Amino acid sequence: MSTQTELQQTIEDLVDDKRGILAADESSPTIKKRFDAINVESTEANRLTYRSMLLSTPELGKYISGVILFEETLGQESEQGKPLPELAWQQGIVPGIKVDKGKGPLPGAAGDFITYGLDGLAERLHAYKLLGARFAKWREVYAITASNPTQLGLTANAEMLARYAAVCQEQGIVPIVEPEVLMDGDHEIDRCAEVTEQVLHAVFHALHLHGVKLEHMLLKPNMVLPGKDCRRAPADEVAEATLIVLRRTVPAAVPSINFLSGGQGPEEATENLNAINQARNHAPWQLSISYGRALQQPALQAWGGKAENLEAAQEALLKRARLNSLAREGKYHPGMETKTP
């Protein structure tokens, strides 16, 4: 299969008008934080148990088309001896892999960050592909302050995303491009809109310079929201602000926009997605999810590290996946939270 055909096939397997992507790619320090919150030790065995449980959730493939895995998970096998990427694909869920190596300060731009991991990326992607990965994710992070992100921060982060995406496409791996404007702070929604517009403008400029084929990538942005120490905005306001920014910056060639949840609660993230899809009005892209916390949090709570809770945890995950699928059609309302399917 040619690289182009391979990329196209992966896009077709990932993108439709019902399903979204599950981000289960927490790095070791992040999954430790999540496990600490439920008093579970972050051992390799516990991580395997938890993530096998997520991927073997019956019917998950009805609502989830792709899963982003952490490097460790890509090489793990379930109790039945099945590699985890195969466990996902068994129900039509395409396995993907987080390939950035986390962030640190960007020298010369106080308050801005930059993500590591470009060196040796082509070789790593080659190895991940042999283990079953067909798409990848790279996250750049932008904090909002009175003076951040700086012009240097905008340019340097966009360059990283574009270089990563170009290497992925060369290897026949679909890149998820994730520029995340953080919710931290007390800024108003207008300030988030202003920054998100600058960020996405710089990112698509860099993607163009680096020859990235927009048809063969996915965008994973933040929604446009007020800072978490500000007020909470109603969903229709979030939807309107988010769609204005996306229309101004994201070319129609991008097949799908898959939002991150970024610290929104599970129900809030579903409600906002629903409002966005209700207000989409001929928007050219699919408007979907690639949630981590907003899909997993209830499942993690229900599990609590106990084998007897596995089924309840799977039900909790399936419920969030199903409600977000309804939100893709603009057919969700909060009353559904308390009803059984």
Ligand code: 13P
């Ligand atoms: P959240 O939905 O928890 O923000 O995670 C998405 C993600 O993959 C961040 O890189």
